[in-house]
Amino acid sequence: MRGLMVVVLLVLAVGGALAAPLEPLPPELAAKWLSALSARDGWNALGYDTEGWAPVSYDLPVSYPIWMTPAQQARHRLMWHPAGNNNGQPVYFRRQLWVSGRVTEAFFRVAADDQFRFYANGRLLGEEREPLVLRQFTLDGLAPGANVLAAEARDVMGQSRGLVVIGEVTQEWPFTAEEQAWRCSLSTGTGWTGADYDDTQWQPAVPDRAPAIEADHQRYECFTTPQDLDGFVNAYFRRTLDLDGVPVAAKVTILGDDSYQLYVNGQLVALERRMDYAWRPATVDITSALHHGRNVLAVQITNTWGPARLYCAPVVKMVF
Numbered sequence: 430m431r432g433l434m435v436v437v438l439l440v441l442a443v444g445g446a447l448a449a450p451l452e453p454l455p456p457e458l459a460a461k462w463l464s465a466l467s468a469r470d471g472w473n474a475l476g477y478d479t480e481g482w483a484p485v486s487y488d489l490p491v492s493y494p495i496w497m498t499p500a501q502q503a504r505h506r507l508m509w510h511p512a513g514n515n516n517g518q519p520v521y522f523r524r525q526l527w528v529s530g531r532v533t534e535a536f537f538r539v540a541a542d543d544q545f546r547f548y549a550n551g552r553l554l555g556e557e558r559e560p561l562v563l564r565q566f567t568l569d570g571l572a573p574g575a576n577v578l579a580a581e582a583r584d585v586m587g588q589s590r591g592l593v594v595i596g597e598v599t600q601e602w603p604f605t606a607e608e609q610a611w612r613c614s615l616s617t618g619t620g621w622t623g624a625d626y627d628d629t630q631w632q633p634a635v636p637d638r639a640p641a642i643e644a645d646h647q648r649y650e651c652f653t654t655p656q657d658l659d660g661f662v663n664a665y666f667r668r669t670l671d672l673d674g675v676p677v678a679a680k681v682t683i684l685g686d687d688s689y690q691l692y693v694n695g696q697l698v699a700l701e702r703r704m705d706y707a708w709r710p711a712t713v714d715i716t717s718a719l720h721h722g723r724n725v726l727a728v729q730i731t732n733t734w735g736p737a738r739l740y741c742a743p744v745v746k747m748v749f
């Protein structure tokens with residue numbers, strides 16, 4: 430009987446692995462790549478007027494590069510200008526990438542049928558003249574705000590054409606007083622953990638006035654409310670995370686004095702109500718609670734004595 434159970438569990442495990450979903454990019458993200466058959470100076474940099482550029486076509490009869498996994502083929506289809514090959518002349522592609530956090534890693538895989546040059550913010554990162562050969566680029570200097578990824582590609586032989594750009598960017602959002610991204614309040618209303626809640630009347634959170642919490646040889650610089658909180662009181666905190674890609678790995682490091690509940694887009698993802706544990710940093714996987722576009726982190730901390738403070742630092746890897 431036990432042997433049968435093991436076999437059943439193995440079959441379930443293997444079946445589960447085979448059934449991993451192959452998901453395309455959401456249409457809003459796929460539509461961000463624009464293309465043109467001619468372009469003026471500055472076409473690959475910020476501020477260029479893309480009037481007349483067309484959303485790319487992904488419906489191409491083309492063989493995919495040998496290095497692309499099934500998951501990558503589903504998510505990152507080869508693209509081209511809808512009008513066709515342009516007789517071997519350059520075809521221009523660009524996508525604006527919005528960065529809201531501090532970029533810790535930016536990595537691109539690029540290939541074309543047949544040739545390409547790849548640019549970031551107007552700077553040439555590299556080129557490849559062999560069809561469907563992978564080039565990989567690690568990019569420094571993706572700044573918060575708008576960035577432009579661009580490629581010039583040519584279809585110089587055969588009946589097929591296409592360009593694929595697989596972007597992976599990891600961002601973190603540490604607390605800073607200047608950014609005023611974390612808002613806080615001592616009272617709240619229904620739906621305060623959700624993305625639609627109006628927190629415009631909330632105050633910016635401020636750096637903690639007490640010494641940083643030290644744990645595992647690291648210092649955790651906390652933030653808190655502008656008011657000194659002492660005794661039994663709840664405080665509420667919110668911030669947004671804008672993701673211009675699909676989150677594929679995301680975690681939050683959190684601690685709260687004296688206890689906390691963390692919500693992502695209204696979903697409770699972590700809580701610690703034991704005073705002896707809540708001040709120790711915990712790392713929580715929040716990947717499944719995030720989506721592309723605007724997300725909201727919401728934290729309730731409950732103080733019972735002494736200062737009240739929070740450390741909450743998200744890190745998200747997204748693909749696009």
Ligand SMILES: [Ca+2]
Nearest residue numbers: 542586587589
């Ligand atoms: Ca070709």
Ligand SMILES: [Ca+2]
Nearest residue numbers: 686734735736
């Ligand atoms: Ca306390």
